[in-house]
Amino acid sequence: MLYYDLHIHTALSPCASDDMTPNNIVNIAILKGLDVIGITDHNSAKNVEVVYNLGTKKGLIVVPGIEVQTKEEVHILCYFYSVEECIKFSEFIDKNMIKIKNQSTIFGNQLVMNEEDNVITEVDYSLLASTNFTVEEVFDQMEGKGAAVLAHLDRGSYSVISNLGFIPDIKNLKTIELSKAIRTEIFLKSYPEYRRYRIVKSSDAHDLGYISEREEFLPCKSTLKSVVDWLCGY
Ligand SMILES: [Zn+2]
Numbered sequence: 659m660l661y662y663d664l665h666i667h668t669a670l671s672p673c674a675s676d677d678m679t680p681n682n683i684v685n686i687a688i689l690k691g692l693d694v695i696g697i698t699d700h701n702s703a704k705n706v707e708v709v710y711n712l713g714t715k716k717g718l719i720v721v722p723g724i725e726v727q728t729k730e731e732v733h734i735l736c737y738f739y740s741v742e743e744c745i746k747f748s749e750f751i752d753k754n755m756i757k758i759k760n761q762s763t764i765f766g767n768q769l770v771m772n773e774e775d776n777v778i779t780e781v782d783y784s785l786l787a788s789t790n791f792t793v794e795e796v797f798d799q800m801e802g803k804g805a806a807v808l809a810h811l812d813r814g815s816y817s818v819i820s821n822l823g824f825i826p827d828i829k830n831l832k833t834i835e836l837s838k839a840i841r842t843e844i845f846l847k848s849y850p851e852y853r854r855y856r857i858v859k860s861s862d863a864h865d866l867g868y869i870s871e872r873e874e875f876l877p878c879k880s881t882l883k884s885v886v887d888w889l890c891g892y
């Protein structure tokens with residue numbers, strides 16, 4: 659049994675607080691008694707490796723991830739079996755997204771940090787943009803690389819339900835995410851057909867205080883592979 663929070667933004671996401679540094683995230687997760695966290699910045703994995711290295715040293719499983727925004731402005735959480743695979747995908751996403759200068763004074767900083775929480779660079783184009791891919795194309799791209807999970811389905815924006823009105827029939831969709839604002843049973847009452855999916859509930863933390871408590875767990879072994887396998891439906 660692994661207690662988790664698989665949806666955490668670092669200071670790289672403009673909407674996240676600058677306090678979301680690699681060390682702060684790892685230390686708070688450990689303090690809260692979590693066994694596994696997922697790092698899922700918007701359209702980029704530039705802080706994944708440092709958090710992964712810091713977490714691994716302290717016995718925390720860190721799932722390398724990216725929250726990809728599709729053409730339809732739907733958010734999809736992409737989780738990978740390795741940091742290398744995640745970074746490769748991040749570079750691919752980078753080549754396939756609309757680049758507009760980030761106005762950091764309005765939208766926030768996009769900080770890339772090292773293991774000492776020092777800022778090594780800033781991303782100057784906005785990460786809050788859509789990629790050129792549809793929902794289906796992101797799932798196709800993820801085939802064999804890891805798990806793709808539809809994010810915060812119950813929310814009124816950036817979700818498949820809010821933007822498309824339904825969950826499209828996708829072959830390798832096995833897991834969906836609900837926000838903490840809704841009880842799973844209440845959601846399933848409105849959408850009983852989604853009982854066939856595995857459901858995760860993560861924080862979507864943009865501030866340290868929002869990182870989950872030791873509440874939600876996965877029936878997995880203590881390995882990164884076991885967690886990503888479970889999200890893939892195995
Ligand atoms: Zn989102």
Ligand SMILES: [Zn+2]
Binds near residue numbers: 665
């Ligand atoms: Zn998010």
